[in-house]
Amino acid sequence: MARVVCIGVGTVGCGWATVFARAGHEVVLYDADADAIAARALPRIEATLEQLGREMPTGETPADIRARIRVAGSLEEALSGAEVVQESVREDLAIKRALFDEIGAAAPDDCLLLSSTSALPGSQFLSDIPHPERALVGHPVNPPSHIPLVELCATPLTAPETVERARRFYTEAGMEPITVNKEIDGFILNRLQYTLVAEAMHLVGEGYCSAADIDRVMTSGLALRWASIGPFMTAHLNAHEGFAGFVGQLEGMMKKMGADARTDYDWGPDLVAKINDEMTRRQPVGAIPDAQSWRDRRILATRRLQSGDTAPGAKGDGTAPDRG
Template identity: 65%
Template sequence: MTGRRVACIGAGTVGSAWAVVFARAGYEVAVWDSVPETLSEFALPRVAQIARTLAEEMSTGEDAETVIARIRAATSLADAVDGVEAVQESVREELSVKRAVFDEIGEAAPPDALLMSSTSALPGSQFLTEVPNPERALVAHPVNPPSHIPLVELCGTGVTEEATFERARQLFLSARMEPVVLRKEIEGFLLNRLQYTMVNEAMHLVGEGYCTAEDIDRVLTSGLALRWASIGPFMTAHLNAREGFRGFVDQLGPMMKTMGREARTDYDWGPDLAESVHESVARILPVDSIPEAQAWRDGRILATRRMQAADHMPGRKKADPD
């Protein structure tokens, strides 16, 4: 035990995964949820399952039972945040709910504790600026499940201090996460703006009859994802031209701009198209098979991470921290 404590508020899929992240980093973790049954019937069993899987697939040298022993169910929100150095909130994605929860967190948590939200899209300035000492509050948006995917996006509220960003960075680095810092607040942050933009254009392509939903998924898994699992879109372009990114843009920049103008990221898809896509993917994977498929997906994520860690791109230099 390090004697350092973190609270996870909201014990659903994201909150329970966060608990394992912090426990694997040596923190004592208190988990609380407004529905007590969520803790006993979902969160604690899931914590144990995740910890045991990670001990086998991504070992830190500790056995799973040691990690599990660091996590406890709190009896109240005040009990959860008592004496902690950081709070990670993962409650329902609803502004009024988050405001109410942070009102309570702000009153009960130590005055210098980091206050962080897992919100997927809501700007932190809408619910984090009224807490006591708001300069210590920020968004720390993970990718679900954070126990398996290391990215976390740090976004301030306009009053968040630079020292808060650095404290959060160090916290997540100690937990083997990979934080990125947004320089300005924007709805959806980075990952979801990229993800939802692509999905909206995919809906356009399917909705206008260019292809099927299965075709879109195949374009990603058998095409883009094979490169993007190791390098991002800018580095992909850099490697696709002998002259690097500059050469890529010189050759294909006009085409990129044309397709950008023609893309329908604002495509007005409706419930009929959404239902058609659902039926298409559900024929391949029935809804009652989703839990089993999620476990398979998580295993593939860990296998990809092991592949990523196995070697490094020849000639690649470490990026500047700023």
């Protein structure tokens, strides 16, 4: 098992620490705000391990896994003997550049360097470090302790074997990596997510529906199919002739809706405040931690459902042939 260093202990960093410790690795936590580790990170990790209960490796308890996580008092201490680094600090280019300058200089030369950045191209802060061929983006979905997707995106200087090493590392830790073949702002998940949200802002802003209605369209409509098979497989199964047949029937509508969608809708603070007020009435901000715990339990239940039914074309392992 590897020594994995998690730098930055927000929700993403804590999620990663849980993932790696459950996989059997020794995990070292470091954050420039030392007080945040004791006050927020360790309690969050312990609560997550308790919630994951039945998902634990055979014969292990939350306490067994927690014992593999320790705290370093300095970055140099954290990086001593490190085999993998997962960085999850704030989305600020200057901060990431400065941090990876330190990491690149202090980490062992063969240490795998991974960034959780959700928006910044890795080449902007991973290229000017010692041995840039060992560094790439490993972008998760928040919280990675519950959601297995991770997007691997190399920089132009990343070695192909580094990408494969990262893929093996994440896969063996229970994650499901995809490859982003070339750099693009936001990678794949956020481009899809924010495009949909932009059109949702347009629909609410122009009075077509409420924010609650948008959420219901997803949870009672699109998400019921997409949780298992994704949009392309949904289309493929919605026509007797498969995806080509679906497009053949609906191409005109698809292109018209795509052209009509207002992903460039100029929403402003008034619309943000209106939606925030509606969301707050439904879910008070002070109770968000409890709601996050409820959300995470629902995510786990969905994942169990995803893996529990054998779909047509599957190999009997309880997973669909391709979830899209």
